[in-house]
Amino acid sequence: MFLLHQKTAVVTGGGSGIGKEVCIVLAKQGAKVYVVDLSEQSANETVDIIKKEGGEGKSIVIDVTNQKALMAAYNSIEAIHILVNCAGISHIGNATSTEEQDFEKLFNVNVKGVYNSLHAAIPIMQKTGGGAIVNISSIVAKVGVSDRFAYGMSKGAVHAMTLSVAKDYIKDNIRCNSISPGRVHTPFVDGFLKKNYPGKEAEMFDKLSKTQPIGRMGKPIEIAHQVLYLCSDEASFITGSDYAIDGGYVTLNS
Numbered sequence: 001m002f003l004l005h006q007k008t009a010v011v012t013g014g015g016s017g018i019g020k021e022v023c024i025v026l027a028k029q030g031a032k033v034y035v036v037d038l039s040e041q042s043a044n045e046t047v048d049i050i051k052k053e054g055g056e057g058k059s060i061v062i063d064v065t066n067q068k069a070l071m072a073a074y075n076s077i078e079a080i081h082i083l084v085n086c087a088g089i090s091h092i093g094n095a096t097s098t099e100e101q102d103f104e105k106l107f108n109v110n111v112k113g114v115y116n117s118l119h120a121a122i123p124i125m126q127k128t129g130g131g132a133i134v135n136i137s138s139i140v141a142k143v144g145v146s147d148r149f150a151y152g153m154s155k156g157a158v159h160a161m162t163l164s165v166a167k168d169y170i171k172d173n174i175r176c177n178s179i180s181p182g183r184v185h186t187p188f189v190d191g192f193l194k195k196n197y198p199g200k201e202a203e204m205f206d207k208l209s210k211t212q213p214i215g216r217m218g219k220p221i222e223i224a225h226q227v228l229y230l231c232s233d234e235a236s237f238i239t240g241s242d243y244a245i246d247g248g249y250v251t252l253n254s
């Protein structure tokens, strides 16, 4: 089950955290994986791990906000069966404290970046004969979380784009789903704590861990396994869905 031999996968944000683990898991299952990331070093590190484990991987060093460059890079790939849009950034602020340039940055990376990736990959997936797309949204698209105005906006848009793509390309045998993780321990969380709670990182880490009723943050591998399922032929009846993977955050935090 869940084998991906003869399949090619493209994963944005594949150099770190959730995306990195997704790349490693998809490659282990037999997919050839294109690791898309801003950082050459991070992308190459993921490819090195894939190759050490006997898999096939290639780096694409690119900023997902750059449509022209992303189109050129994806167009050099002959077939795309799997697309996972993971690249993303965080931000803290409410509607009044969020500065225009921060709002635009969140929009550019988390919304336009996903649009660019879909825009570039879907025509290739159509030619490939279909495939599976997974977009990484967040619990903040479902529930009000304090000070996540711009970030929540971006993740709500990811969910809406997922529904649109699932509807428009169902005839092309393309399935599109999203995943809404709770807090997952990755460099994203560590960087966020360092930037926003300097000197109080350990205390805040503990506090954020406990906001999941299960009592801890998720692990990137737990998200990667759900991505694997949604990308596999075993999930062939699933499209237009969003999956919570959040230790009970959305449904049990009453």
Ligand code: NAP
Pocket: 012, 013, 014, 015, 016, 017, 018, 019, 036, 037, 038, 039, 042, 062, 063, 064, 065, 085, 086, 087, 088, 089, 090, 109, 113, 136, 137, 138, 139, 180, 181, 182, 183, 184, 185, 186, 187, 188, 189
């Ligand atoms: P991460 O460890 O920071 O990984 C994100 C990756 O995306 C990094 O390698 C980063 O590169 C890359 N990236 C950022 N901007 C990019 C751009 N413009 N072009 C290309 N690559 C870019 O974060 P993560 O925690 O794994 O998060 C992955 C996704 O899950 C994000 O969309 C995030 O919003 C979502 N998510 C995370 C959590 C969580 O608690 N961790 C919860 C819910 C949803 P650099 O490191 O070089 O900047």
